[in-house]
Amino acid sequence: MKLQKMYHTTDVHVAGEVFRIIHDVPLVHYRSLQQLEEQLPATFSEEMKLLVKEPRGFAGITGCLVVPPVSEEADVAVIFFDHEGTVPVHNAGVAAITTALLENGRLKEKQSSEYLIETVQGIVFASAVMEKEQVVSVIVETGSFTLVKSDIPFLETMYTLVQGEHLYALFDAKEVGAVLELANLSELKEWGRQAVQKLARERAVERVVLMDWAEASKGRVKSVTFREDGWLVRSPGFGSTAACFTSLVGKGEIRSEQRLVNESIFGSFLEANLLQVDGDNRFSIRARGFMTGAQTFILDPTDPLPDGFLLK
Known part of the structure; x- marks a missing residue:
């Protein structure tokens, strides 16, 4: 050959x-x-x-x-x-x-x-x-992330917009009725597909994040991210982690000096710390390849x- x-x-x-x-x-x-x-x-x-x-x-x-x-x-x-x-x-x-x-x-x-x-x-x-x-x-070290708006109505729930390298829409998994476990992957994908399609048309959202922040006060969250093409990000996501941190700090759910651990639905995680650089929300995120x-x-x-x- x-x-x-x-x-x-x-x-x-x-x-x-x-x-x-x-x-x-x-x-x-x-x-x-x-x-x-x-x-x-x-x-x-x-x-x-x-x-x-x-x-x-x-x-x-x-x-x-x-x-x-x-x-x-x-x-x-x-x-x-x-x-x-x-x-x-x-x-x-x-x-x-x-x-x-x-x-x-x-x-x-x-x-x-x-x-x-x-x-x-x-x-x-x-x-x-x-x-x-x-x-x-x-x-x-990430670029700048900004809280755009909180409590935006969407069907029977609310979401938060965060601007980073993408425009992120963040949903509370509990309000949506979603349990972020691998066993529920099919249901999560179907919800994500519908949310991405609707939000992409309405606000040009590029990433939709479902976040379970029940343990945010302890510096831990769990999330799953859907891309604009409907595919899942195969990790907690660097940008998604920064967006989650930005949203939680903006709502007063965690302190800016806290470390935040973001876990995926299959157990991998990223660790983030907030950096204050010229008034922007920038983050250092630790991972292992x-x-x-x-x-x-x-x-x-x-x-x-x-x-x-x-x-x-």
Whole structure:
């Protein structure tokens, strides 16, 4: 068999969310990361489909194209993408590439443990703790989150709007009558599908979050997040965790100096602390990434599915 294309990747999951790190950089000239991102649909679209869609990927996977930094102060640069196209920034993805590049030796360990990751929306700060050549935790600093409005009517309940890298609508799981357990996944998905469709039309909401905050006073919540395409986020979600924190602080349910642990329906969790930077709600979120495989993907020229597919 004559291989048409071959790609080397490393897969990492962060609290259950999967990232595929691609090491084969498109051979195109670019002066900035933004310019490279603009060229990807023309120069890397086939690879993007091949590596994140089925049968090699799935709708919940995020691709991370790692390239040398353009900025002199950055340690590495990355462009994120999913099955719909490029993604400006992905904080969980920052944790994923920091973990993978440190553990495979492509990123040199620093005594300060601090790393600057260049994205198309600017540089993201990450701090990694290593023990015995393994990354045991990564702290990533988020952008700004703002409480837009609380107690907005929706059918027989209320929700809160929080603006971050997405527009989040947060619902109290108890008021909705939802129990956030894996056994109830089918019911949760159906509720989420309907809520996303309605809110996307009304307010251009991009993420819908069901949150159980019965133990918020103890610094613990449980949540599940639905994307605008109806798929579940496979982790508590960095942005969702920050949005939950913003909502609870705004309502006086937790103190700003508290640490908040956000747990997913399958037991993974993220830890968040509020940072006050120029009056904005910004957060440091701690997670741990785990490498799940180093893979070589190929494209057989006779493969009838070179563009992949998605089952929803």
